Amino acid sequence: MRSNVISRFCVFLYLIYSFSGGLADGACTFPGDILGSWVRGSDNKTLTFSSSSVSGLNITFSAVHMDTFNCVASTGTKYVIRYSFNQNAIDQYAFLCFDLQKKSDNVYFLHILTVISNQEILDQRQTEPYSIESVCNKATDEVAHTTLVKSGATNIAILCPSLLFGSYNYTVDSTLCPGDSRLDVCIDRKSIIVNYTMCSEIVGYSAMGEMDCIGHVVKGNTTYLSVYIRDTTATYRTTCFAIEKMDNQIFMTSRQVDCVVNQSPTSISAPGRSFKMIPIVTCPFTDESQVVVIVAVVVSLLIVAAVIGALLVYFLVLKKRKPKTAPVAASPSSPTNKPVSPGDVETTNAVTETTPSPAAATNGHVMPLKDENTLL
Template sequence: MEYLSTGANCQLPQEFRGQWIASDLGEVTFQTNTMATAKSVVNFGPRMFTCATKVGEQYLLTSDVFNFYGSPFQLGLCWEFKKISETQFIYYTAMDVLPNTANARILFRLNPANFNLTRDCQFKSSYDPWQSRVLLKSGAAIASQCPQTIQANFTYTFDSGSGNRCPGNTSLDICSDATAMVFNYNLCTVEQGYSATGSLTCVHQKQYNGQIYLIVFNNDQNTPDEVTRFRFTCYVIQQNTSDPNVIHMTQYPQACLDDVLQTSVQVVSPGAYLQLQISSSGFCGLQEKKKDQSLDSVVSAGAIAAIAAVFGTFVMFLSTVTGVKLYKKCKHHSVKPVQSESVSSLASFDRVQSMFSLDGRISPFSLRPTLSEIAYKRFGSSTEEFDYMNHDADDLSLCDSIDDDNNSFNDVDLSINRSNVTEK
């Protein structure tokens, strides 16, 4: 729950002590419950404002009484603060523009004014961008990215109501430093952003109805007079719908006007219109993105190639080791003798039903005797039994397969050339 504070109990934020710069008031000095302006407020001279009522971050400040055309008057301010940092606040002006002023959102009333926060202020949950102002601690460093839409190098035209005042070469750099707008006065001396140097720093931005409202800070060393030169300027910016390389924008001192008096292509005096044309290859952000993407592509391609090379080497190594092992196994393989059979003579030998054929080692249709058959004929049967090693049969099939299909190893002679054997 937010409590109402009035009179002596109404105090300004503790961070405000000291000197600050306000968008539409210039230099101000805060104390516990007062704010003093260094320059004239509209045409009413420098004023001292006192905290009258406070509810949360919403404040009603009332000025000292002053004479204006012989009558006593008093000013009122309805401000709601939003903290950005210890040295920067946004304040929303919850009042209409005072009639017969350019853009002064302030209350003006005969004394006794009897200002009332509930009756006179228009606080709300969301404010229009032209109600935004900046409060900056004097001497504080500021750094905020300019809108991506204008991060590029441009040429420009400038029209303050009498046609283009920069018909020759021009240059606006928002690429070297994405937080700053730097106009080259060596090419066109017409001042931009109400600045003697043409150096502006982006401070605050908000999008609204397809346009960007941008508040910039004038980096001039000399304090602007808030008459012809101003510490803050507000731009309304929009990219051309048919040509994205063209940017439309208008400027107005201190703060933006409402969307009737100021758009990206028109504004009342002392505002001005600029048309920006990109003078280099694309927007800065896109250029950097393309560079990063190219670098990522190179790195990715290199990584894939390296992985493929390592995998290929591993496969070749594994294939080589496997092949050598198979070769060695096949080369040292010997055929195990089979159990002999009892037959009377070679002529009566039944090769079709013999174990020599049934075990798959010889063809039963061969016309030539095998070495085992010759040995049996000469020496008779043997009582020695031989133990089969079943896996050796598999080795023979594997070796035969390798020998036939791949020709990867030397021929392994597992039999005797029967053509050189004769019976004696």
């Protein structure tokens, strides 16, 4: 298997003999959130990204071991990497193009976009500069990818595709598990859990029967789902399921490691396995986009409620602090507020206080004024 993995990368390696190269080292940088170490699903090797290089590819070609490649060009999510070496007194360069698709903070899908033939491997182009288009000569097909899982990440599960939301009876390879069986995607809608006590046939190459959904793509009527196997002893930690819903049944095939173009959801050659699943119960969200809408609506309502609450508190505090208005003194009028004519005498219960003159109060002698606090 290891030799097959190496040969796969060699097939995708664009080896060019050149004196000029045409693409300068350090001409591009990788996105900041991919910097660090990632486990490649195809062979469990660790790739380490710096801002302008990637190491851990471990490709041996024409007796040359190639490990660290420099990023030399990019456009959008496409990146061209190059390994420089000297062989037979000739400067040589090996180019590879890939596309990086982010599925979550902890998962990327890597698509190889360099297609070559044996003749082109030995093609010598000593004077022609090599553009991104000449190296990235394959259109991106989202189905054909390998997974990159962030090293040490523990929470990598994302929502499984909505057509799987349910609990199922299933058969394996048409005849196995003919009685009761159970495959569940309702527990948290992010994982596939298989009950091996009901049927011991292995699903998805997981001895534990526990797999986390880490990303999927849809092409035509087929959904291609990549899952991460929780078994720490598994040789390969990723599995690809090709899935299609027909009437009220789910048809699915499993392939170890990576998804491939034209993987059928109804049949597959060994060691792949096929499954026919009949729902016992469904637990739909409808689809992932509605989950996002629901979350957005809930957040908006919470924000509106918080604003209204803040305004209510503000006005209540303002009202509490507002000074009270002093009562207006009653006008000296009759109880009936009837106007008094010049000939009438107005009678009130008020006592009129007359302040005596200083001379009268002292029999003609003026007394010095005292502070009111000293009066007895």
